[in-house]
Amino acid sequence: MKRHLAIITLALSLSSIGGYGEPAAKQNSRVLNLCELVDNWKTYNRQKVRVRAVYEVGAEQTWLYDPACRNGEAVTDVSFQQQVKGAVKRLDHIAAKDRRAWVILEGVFYGPEPFDNIDPKLPASIRERLEKSDKRYGHMDSFDSMIEVTRVVEAAKVTDGPRASKR
Amino acid sequence: MYRGELGTYAASDRLRVALEGGVVKYYRNSVVLYTSSVAPQYPLLVDTSLNGLNGWISNVVISGNLSTGGCSYNAVTDFSSTQNPTGSWRYGYKASPGAAFTKYPSSSAPWYDLAISDLYNLPTVGSPSDGLVFMHPGPQGQQTIVRWTAPSSGTFNISGRFEGIAGGHATTDVHVMHNSTSLFEGYVNGLGSVVPYSMQRTVTAGDTIDFVVGDGGNAYWSDSTGLGATITGQSVAQGGSGTSIQWLVTDQLGTPRMVFDQTASLANVKRHDYLPFGEELFAGTGGRTTAQGYSVGDGVRQQFTQKERDIETGLDFFGARYYASTQGRFTSADSILIATQKVLDPQQWNMYSYTRNNPVRFTDPTGRYVCSDGKRCEQFEKARQEALKSKDSEALRAARAYGDPSKKQADKGDNGVYVGFADNLRGDRAGTVERRGTGIELDSNSPNGLRATVNVTIKSDQAGNEEVIAHEGSHVADKQEFVNAIGADGNMDKANPLNITLRQSEIRAYKLSISYAQRGDQTLNFGPCGMTKECKFPPSMMPALRDQQIDDLLRSQYKNLDTVIYPELKQP
Numbered sequence: 001m002k003r004h005l006a007i008i009t010l011a012l013s014l015s016s017i018g019g020y021g022e023p024a025a026k027q028n029s030r031v032l033n034l035c036e037l038v039d040n041w042k043t044y045n046r047q048k049v050r051v052r053a054v055y056e057v058g059a060e061q062t063w064l065y066d067p068a069c070r071n072g073e074a075v076t077d078v079s080f081q082q083q084v085k086g087a088v089k090r091l092d093h094i095a096a097k098d099r100r101a102w103v104i105l106e107g108v109f110y111g112p113e114p115f116d117n118i119d120p121k122l123p124a125s126i127r128e129r130l131e132k133s134d135k136r137y138g139h140m141d142s143f144d145s146m147i148e149v150t151r152v153v154e155a156a157k158v159t160d161g162p163r164a165s166k167r
Numbered sequence: 168m169y170r171g172e173l174g175t176y177a178a179s180d181r182l183r184v185a186l187e188g189g190v191v192k193y194y195r196n197s198v199v200l201y202t203s204s205v206a207p208q209y210p211l212l213v214d215t216s217l218n219g220l221n222g223w224i225s226n227v228v229i230s231g232n233l234s235t236g237g238c239s240y241n242a243v244t245d246f247s248s249t250q251n252p253t254g255s256w257r258y259g260y261k262a263s264p265g266a267a268f269t270k271y272p273s274s275s276a277p278w279y280d281l282a283i284s285d286l287y288n289l290p291t292v293g294s295p296s297d298g299l300v301f302m303h304p305g306p307q308g309q310q311t312i313v314r315w316t317a318p319s320s321g322t323f324n325i326s327g328r329f330e331g332i333a334g335g336h337a338t339t340d341v342h343v344m345h346n347s348t349s350l351f352e353g354y355v356n357g358l359g360s361v362v363p364y365s366m367q368r369t370v371t372a373g374d375t376i377d378f379v380v381g382d383g384g385n386a387y388w389s390d391s392t393g394l395g396a397t398i399t400g401q402s403v404a405q406g407g408s409g410t411s412i413q414w415l416v417t418d419q420l421g422t423p424r425m426v427f428d429q430t431a432s433l434a435n436v437k438r439h440d441y442l443p444f445g446e447e448l449f450a451g452t453g454g455r456t457t458a459q460g461y462s463v464g465d466g467v468r469q470q471f472t473q474k475e476r477d478i479e480t481g482l483d484f485f486g487a488r489y490y491a492s493t494q495g496r497f498t499s500a501d502s503i504l505i506a507t508q509k510v511l512d513p514q515q516w517n518m519y520s521y522t523r524n525n526p527v528r529f530t531d532p533t534g535r536y537v538c539s540d541g542k543r544c545e546q547f548e549k550a551r552q553e554a555l556k557s558k559d560s561e562a563l564r565a566a567r568a569y570g571d572p573s574k575k576q577a578d579k580g581d582n583g584v585y586v587g588f589a590d591n592l593r594g595d596r597a598g599t600v601e602r603r604g605t606g607i608e609l610d611s612n613s614p615n616g617l618r619a620t621v622n623v624t625i626k627s628d629q630a631g632n633e634e635v636i637a638h639e640g641s642h643v644a645d646k647q648e649f650v651n652a653i654g655a656d657g658n659m660d661k662a663n664p665l666n667i668t669l670r671q672s673e674i675r676a677y678k679l680s681i682s683y684a685q686r687g688d689q690t691l692n693f694g695p696c697g698m699t700k701e702c703k704f705p706p707s708m709m710p711a712l713r714d715q716q717i718d719d720l721l722r723s724q725y726k727n728l729d730t731v732i733y734p735e736l737k738q739p
Contacts, residue, residue, distance in 0.1 A: 046384060058726065059596070059720070059724040059725065060597075060599055060724075061596075061724075061726055062593055074726035079356075080593060081356055081357035081360075082589065082591050083357060099695065108338060116352070117352065119608060122608075122657075123617075123655075123656055123657025124657060126607065126617075132735070134735075136734065138599075138601065139599040139601065140600055140601070140730075140732060141602050141734075142669050142727040142730050143726075
């Protein structure tokens, strides 16, 4: 009997390792546009979201922009988890050729939230500036928000003519 | 411990029992007599008995800096199927953050609680695999916990890493806690994501250190996180008859100046004074006497700036070089021949000099980067060593910025630079440099008390690519130079010009990358420069054209180029 129980236990443990039974995540199933997301970052901060935008690949950065958002500026850094689901190959294929693609990405969004754990022993002039500043993301900390992608829901060629992001 | 015949001893013969690297060794007159195969237990108990007629033991010494550690606990190697109810390690969970610790009711590994399983997922602590203990948060927000209970009081170094090992769907939150105080918080972002930690903590017996994994607040509990945790330190030994403990009291440079025994009585104090460059002053010099405690042997090898002094040669071991305190000079040249910082500082032109000839203010720590993937770390370090041989001062600057590799995941000697590897950099991205935390933290080894904290991520298949390592190292150096130029009081007048823009940092890094390609007589192609042409850099390219091409490259493939490397510290 004990041996039987041990086998059940092992099976349960392995099933959890394998990631079966993925639950319904706390997420917004509605697809947001980029400005809706970043302009309301406090609402969506650290939440799983779906966002539609143009994904663009640079030399050391990847980012989102939308011609209809902030005059087409690059707005949000894009980081990918090690294992991303969905239309990843299609996105990579399009991006390799065109360096950008219309996408709907699902992932966790991080906005310009305040620093946590600022060392109180830092010199006052530094500590006070950090306390008034926000987190940054991406290569050389060049963006003030980030989406960490877990799923590429859709990826399509940019055929309707939005040019590369500005700035 | 070994209990047996340790030989016959004549007058003035010396028996020494030493704890070296966690192994108990017995010496007779400096020759190893016996090496115990039994791991020591803590707190250390030293007990002796004599069988010989008229024998006696004196000066049994447990010496050394009490923070250097000898006892060691490891969550992976100590993992046991049967020790949950007792012992130093326990496995359990919290029903919610802040709730009480509940030990898993199961009776053997893997540890779990079926009562809170949702059939497919349950909070679990499982047997180690690939050097990491398996940890799985619960399906209703339960945090799973590996708990270490301090067997004795003392100061301990706590280091290791959390790493995404299965699932990879979303984030898990990870914590290290001392009783109810949070020491460290972070997030593991899916499979392969590595979150190192390192800290030192003074605990009292019975205190708990919890290693905690939660679901990241996203209810994606199917993710699994691995834990590597090492706790090392020096428990307070509780001596038997004839045992002594030595406490070292240091000055501002870390030099042990007073050595107390376990009674902490001034009557038994041993003293050490040094000239500015480390030459010791003994009894008979300047009014010093043996009665005051000078020139009384204590066997403590950690001497000037707490570096170990070789008894035979009198030289101090500084990691990369030996230092002769009698001469105030290293015995070999600095391995870093040229660096911008040195060119600007005449005090650093002498390759044998010590701490810019200002030994009262500065020490010479060995800066170390922390690398988190053994095999790739070896490739990385091999390529970095190649860069260190370069005659290109920019390549040297970049390679030097990483410091030397740390043998530990993280230790007090690290220099704030953490190197990792990933497969999820898309497009042409070969590496990236990002701040860790606020990007700046206190560092007692630094002249201004500060250091930059940087995460460097190299694409896995580029781990041994010297050009990539140098390019990212150039960014690291930019950040370090800014932080190093800040005054100890936080004044940024001198540092402000070094708070350069991303554009300036990339131009410097790309010039280095291009020099690598041209050294190999190759044309470097960074892809599109604008809508039509490509950014190609042939070996014969004129510098002016090269710079124009770099500018085109940055315009087409980078964003937010005018952001400075520390925006929050930018002077108005």
